[in-house]
Amino acid sequence: MIITIPWLKEHLKTNAKESEIIDQLTNIGLEVEGIKENSGEMGKFKIAKVLKTEKHPNADKLKVCDVTIGGKEILKVVCGAPNAREGLITIYAPPGAVIPKNNFELKVAKIRGVESKGMLCSESELNLSDESDGIIELKNKEREIGKSYFKKNSQKAIDISITPNRADCLGVRGIARDLASAGVGKLIQTKRKKIKTNTKHQIKISITKEKNQGCDTFGSCYIKNITNRESPEWLKEKLIALGLKPISAVVDVTNYVMFDLNRPLHAYDADKINKEIIVRNAKEGELFKALDNKEYKLQKDMCVISDKSRALGLGGIIGGTTTSTELDTKNILLEAAYFNPSSIRKTARVLNINTDAKYRFERGIDPNSIEEGLELAAELIVKICGGEASKIQIIGKKGQKNKIINFQVEKFEKLIGISITANEIDKILSSLGFKCKKSQKVVKVEVPSWRPDISLDEDLIEELIRIKGFDNIKLIEPEKRRSQETLNFKQKLFHLSQRSLASKGYMEIITWSFTNSKIDKQFSKGEKEITIFNPISSDLDVLRRSIFSNLAFYLKKNQDRGYEDLSLFEIGPTFFGKNPGEQQIVVGGLKSGKINRKSWLEKERDVDVFDIKSDAIKTLIELGIEEKNLFVNDNSKHSYHPGRSGSITLKSEKGPHLAYFGEIHPAIVKNLDFKDKNILGFEIFLKNIPEPNKKLRLSKKSFQTSDYQKSERDFAFIIDKIFKIGALEKIIREVDNNIILNVSTFDVYEGENIPKDKKSVAINVTLQASDKTLSEKDLDEISKKIIDTVSLKTGATIRS
């Protein structure tokens, strides 16, 4: 809602400065969003005439126009508007002018090789309306060519963001009332003289009784013998300051009343109405051509104003072309009606229409403002255009009863924390137009008809504190008492994973849960794609089934910027269905590039599967799982390299699945066209991380240090090539947990002297007893036990 101070002062007697008014508006909940200065800048836009148009030599859709702004000079302007034609009077913006829509400063520029001096403007470019299909067409402006379109003394426009509950503040008077209540001046009570009625209402009007009738009251006034004309300066100025385009006195007056009193009106050319007005539901599929020049196909619950033959207007939303008023219109019918907000909302949504009238009706117009609106409009039209007005006729519901709330005074303090007296309640609410009957404990409040948003005690409390001021509420320090832990186990795991990976040099990224189906397909073969019904962009058309989808995209983006050695992770949901709950939280990491790139200290090498495995395992340990409970095997999935990847489960191969790790499958790397093709990743499934039932310190055994000598023995086994070294180490460790402290592999060899399907594995075993130094004999015994166990369980032989 835009207002100007002079217009406001027609309703508000005040000496307050502009800045005070602006501050107070925001303080009472009418937030000032911006102040537009319609200063000299706008003076640059001139009324101009197109003398000639030629086709642009290098572009089919462009024209080169000869334009005059009165002087001798003929301006060459390139224009793409379909309606640019010889003789058209329009608005010209010279180089140096700033286009209001995009704040773009015009310069002399070559457009496809032809120099253009400035441009011809559409309504949308000047912020006059959303109309952008062509340039502005001005009528009867021949004499004003060369003059500024916007008057220099245009007023400052204050743009106020009105919350959806405050329908009453979509008119200047409503805003004035609120300001008066907040102590900025006094509301001027306009006493309107009854209009002289010297003609008969000539058109029969009826509202059909049917289900879902969207209109319950229809007021009208017939005015005959008018001379419709251009509006007087005062009226044009007012509308232009609000960003509206003056059209003709009749239309401008209806707009004026809408912005002044928040009372939308519509004017019909009465001579074009076929006999009578019938307010009815549209017929299914009925066609209607609206004033926006679009044809709409109506549905059966939409409210139309019609005559004997066709729909003339879409009630409360937009008028039709068949009965629109023109400058030569002689007799008019003014309409002021009450339309049901939900019916308006539904119709406008289905047809996708937005108008100032619709915006007001869907929020709820004062049903009792019909008479006042018609009187003011008729008075102004007769004053400007002459003619004779009829009596005002209102059919349907009249004089609706106001709501009554019995407000308990103490309720205010109970909710807000500070007290209020019945007197203060009376004062504030009365100034807002409520009628109060007060006693000590209860105030009987009658809600004015323009406040459909007020129905509960809480609504009144909001009005009271809004005017009284939130500043008056005293702070109460929050009491801190913790009866349970702030985070649950899953939340803790989430944050612990973040710290754990960040400490390993990974960077955390946050991406959408949406992803590109082309990338998602790579990582999620065979699972059903979850498409988004109405994606925000075609690149984000599915829900991600793999945490890698977006990680891979951003890894590639960073590679493309020239960064090669990257470690990224994301923790977030992946989806396996479209129903609630069909998702799980996954920790995903991707790594690419080299370690020690161009280092003078150490040899550079590619990041490899052992790096990623180590990151996955260390993270799992930090998340609370003991290393001995991590069962590593090679059952990885299709998105990983078949040989250089693995899977980690809890305790055994059949245990809960904790993670995958490994090289990303070469086919995927190729398909996604990564610059550095060495890409590794892991996925950790947080839902399978067990919650420890004991604190770690409670599950640890007591520890005794041994004072005796430790010994080491090396073994070299010839074993099947496919046998996992991890499994071999485990077998050795389990030979005697009390004596074998550590088992580590220090060499793996395949080739000469070793059978083709075998490998040689060299293992170092650390041995120590707690009660004695192990003798040579003890060591031989345990060595033999190790060799026998290994050969029994794996078929390996000791290498001689």
Place this chain on the structure above:
Amino acid sequence: MFHQLEGLHIDKGITMGHLKGCLDYFIKEFFEVKNVKMRFRPSHFPFTEPSAEVDIGYKIEKGKIVIGEGDQWLEVLGCGMVHPNVLKNVKIDSKKYQGFAFGIGIDRLAMLKYGINDLRAFFEADYRWLNHFGFDPLDVPTNYRGLSK
């Protein structure tokens, strides 16, 4: 994309004073300032009544934003007293219990705290940006180092 943090406190005798106290405490802690200029401005949300938007004072000093003082106002969150119909819908007796609710865009707050001027950068995963604004993984709130470095 942005992230929203929602708060809700329902109990006997919770008033708008508690709401103000809670948010004042939070803003001071979050921005690590001793005092913060705060303005509650009436607004409208369908699930709270009365509703307010909260602005905090700021000024620009040497090209950097200083939170908590100055003549400029910055909208940071929306809040209000929970609408009785909301409580009714979850079968809480609104005659006995009442309380407040608030919603904060955490990305927006982070932008203000760390002087980040483009929301989109949070989700672009640019390694250079991550290196610049990224945290020390051990930078957890502690008694000896405070909320953050």
